[in-house]
Amino acid sequence: xxxxxxxxxxxxxxxxxxxxxxxxxxxxxxxxxxxxxxxxxxxxxxxxxxxxxxxxxxxxxxxxxxxxxxxxxxxxxxxxxxxxxxxxxxxxxxxxxxxxxxxxxxxxxxxxxxxxxxxxxxxxxxxxxxxxxxxxxxxxxxxxxxxxxxxxxxxxxxxxxxxxxxxxxxxxxxxxxxxxxxxxxxxxxxxxxxxxxxxxxxxxxxxxxxxxxxxxxxxxxxxxxxxxxxxxxxxxxxxxxxxxxxxxxxxxxxxxxxxxxxxxxxxxxxxxxxxxxxxxxxxxxxxxxxxxxxxxxxxxxxxxxxxxxxxxxxxxxxxxxxxxxxxxxxxxxxxxxxxxxxxxxxxxxxxxxxxxxxxxxxxxxxxxxxxxxxxxxxxxxxx
Numbered sequence: 526x527x528x529x530x531x532x533x534x535x536x537x538x539x540x541x542x543x544x545x546x547x548x549x550x551x552x553x554x555x556x557x558x559x560x561x562x563x564x565x566x567x568x569x570x571x572x573x574x575x576x577x578x579x580x581x582x583x584x585x586x587x588x589x590x591x592x593x594x595x596x597x598x599x600x601x602x603x604x605x606x607x608x609x610x611x612x613x614x615x616x617x618x619x620x621x622x623x624x625x626x627x628x629x630x631x632x633x634x635x636x637x638x639x640x641x642x643x644x645x646x647x648x649x650x651x652x653x654x655x656x657x658x659x660x661x662x663x664x665x666x667x668x669x670x671x672x673x674x675x676x677x678x679x680x681x682x683x684x685x686x687x688x689x690x691x692x693x694x695x696x697x698x699x700x701x702x703x704x705x706x707x708x709x710x711x712x713x714x715x716x717x718x719x720x721x722x723x724x725x726x727x728x729x730x731x732x733x734x735x736x737x738x739x740x741x742x743x744x745x746x747x748x749x750x751x752x753x754x755x756x757x758x759x760x761x762x763x764x765x766x767x768x769x770x771x772x773x774x775x776x777x778x779x780x781x782x783x784x785x786x787x788x789x790x791x792x793x794x795x796x797x798x799x800x801x802x803x804x805x806x807x808x809x810x811x812x813x814x815x816x817x818x819x820x821x822x823x824x825x826x827x828x829x830x831x832x833x834x835x836x837x838x839x840x841x842x843x844x845x846x847x848x849x850x851x852x853x854x855x856x857x858x859x860x861x862x863x864x865x866x867x868x869x870x871x872x873x874x875x876x877x878x879x880x881x882x883x884x885x886x887x888x889x890x891x892x893x894x895x896x897x898x899x900x901x902x903x904x905x906x907x908x
Contacts, residue, residue: 530600531596531597531600531602531603531649531650532595532596532597532650532651532654532655533594533595533596533597533722534597539594539722539724539725540725541725541728541729541732542593542598542599544598544599544604544607545593545598545607545729546732547611548589548598548607548610548611548614549586549732549733549736551611551614551615551618552582552586552614552618552733552736553736553739553740554615554618554619555582555614555617555618555621556582556736556737556740556810556813556814556817557740557743557744558618558619558621558622559575559578559579559582559621559814560740560741560744560814560817560818560821561622562574562575562578562621562622563575563814563815563818563838564818564821564822565622567818567834567835567838568834572837574624574625575814576811577691577692577695578621578624578632579810579811579814580695580698580699580807581617581632581636581695581698582617582618582621583807583810584640584698584699585610585614585617585636585639585640586733587802587803587806588639588640588643588644589607589610589639589643590726590729590730590733590802591719591721591726591798592643592646592647593607593729594721594722594725594726594729595647595650595651595655595658595721596646596647596650602646603646603650606642606643606646609642610639610642610643613635613636613638613639613642614635614639616631616635617632617635617636617639620632620635625687625688626683629679629680629683629687630677630680630681631680632680633676633677633679633680634677634680636676637669637672637673637676637677640669640672640673640698641666641669641670641673644662644665644666644669645666647662647665648662648663648666657714657718658718658719658720660711660712660714660718661706661714661718661719663708663711664706664707664708664711664712664713664714665701665706667706667708667711668697668698668701668706668708669698669701671697672694672695672697672698672701673694674694675690675691675693675694675697676690676691676694678690679691679694702799702803702804715795716793716795716796716799717793717795717796718795719794719795719798719799720794720795721794721795721798722789722794723785723787723788723789723790723791723794723797723798724785724788724789726788726798726802727781727784727785727788727789727802728785730802730806731776731777731781731785733806733810734776734777734781734806734809734810734813737810737813737814738769738772738773738813740813740814740817741765741769741772741813741816741817741820742766742769744817744820744821745762745765745766745769745817745820745821745824748820748821748824748825749761749762749824752824752825755827757827757828757885758824758827760827760885760889761823761824761827761884761885761888762824764823764885764888764889764892765820765823765824765888765892767892767896768816768820768843768888768891768892768895769816769820771892771895771896771898771899772812772813772816772846772895774899774903775846775847775850775865775895775898775899775902776809776850776853778899778902778903779854779902779903779906780850780853780854780857783854783857783858784801784853784854784856784857786857787856787857788801788802788857797856800856801852801853801856801857805849805852805853805856806849806853807849808845808846808848808849808852809845809846809849809850809853810849811845811849812841812842812843812844812845812846812847812848812849813842813846814842815838815841815842815845816842816843816846817842818838818842819835819838819839819842819888819891820888822835822838822839822884823839823884823885823887823888826884827883827884827885827888828883828884828885829883829884830880830883831879831880831881831882831883831884831887832880833880835884836876836879836880836887839879839884839887839888839891840872840875840876840879840887840891842891843868843872843891843894843895844869844872846895847865847868847869847872847895847898848869850862850865851865851866851869862902863901863905864897864898864899864901864902864905865898865902867897867898867901868894868895868897868898871894871897872891872894875887875890875891875894
């Protein structure tokens with residue numbers, strides 16, 4: 526099989542394939558693991574560790590999204606590559622709860638294998654076909670190998686050394702696209718080199734948002750099913766569900782389709798793919814994960830006491846989600862969405878009173894804020 530035959534046809538919209546959807550199933554498990562880990566370690570150290578792990582999971586997924594935008598996953602060799610990435614992703618996801626303990630090295634090996642093997646395959650696939658992308662992936666693999674040294678080092682050493690090494694590794698991974706993967710002797714890439722099918726990438730990222738929202742609903746249902754039905758518990762369940770619906774509405778009713786159209790017609794799709802779909806979606810996904818934690822707290826202890834950690838989860842999840850959507854929607858419009866800014870204002874007003882409320886009352890208030898944002902935006906566009 527020649528490298529040229531491994532690439533997607535660039536004629537028309539590139540559809541999302543069934544094997545890509547199959548690959549995404551791994552990340553249902555990953556998001557569930559992240560939210561469960563955060564619930565068990567809802568303190569500063571646990572939150573920072575979960576944030577680092579969530580970013581690592583995101584980079585594995587988003588790099589694969591870019592990869593399948595260029596390489597045809599319906600061809601046998603790329604399909605096998607995706608299956609190997611699925612296996613590595615399962616190992617990575619399974620190790621998430623103990624990634625800062627006895628399974629650190631397993632996490633690091635699975636992560637580095639996913640990043641480096643995918644890029645090496647892309648270098649082979651691009652050879653002789655797209656010199657700019659071929660050279661870009663040569664630079665990318667250099668950055669990933671450098672980060673990989675710190676991931677493996679942290680996995681071997683453990684303890685405080687692990688934390689420092691993994692922060693450095695993640696900083697390298699996050700900085701690479703921003704610095705155009707500059708490598709001495711190879712130079713730097715430019716966003717015009719990264720020609721992508723905008724509609725395909727927008728659809729892939731929208732599907733990841735669906736995955737995260739689906740995990741939130743799974744947490745809501747599983748938590749409610751494990752508890753006896755009470756009036757407060759049923760109300761908490763309903764408010765959690767309405768919050769998930771509101772988050773879906775905020776992202777999909779206007780932003781997703783408008784962003785897809787703007788992305789597909791842009792001249793520099795690489796620039797939009799890097800900013801809007803690689804970086805701006807991070808707070809969106811993080812917000813959904815934190816909201817899932819908040820839902821679990823609300824359903825398990827609807828009439829309990831809101832401590833500082835619970836207040837941060839109940840207010841921080843919706844706030845992160847709105848911030849991500851603000852930047853996402855600003856990229857395809859001339860203004861920042863007023864409805865979302867008002868929503869952030871409502872959450873800010875709630876903050877001083879959060880620890881005086883029950884989880885049910887605070888959860889109901891944050892859900893109401895999200896519903897107001899969704900209704901306001903929908904009404905404003907109808908006008």
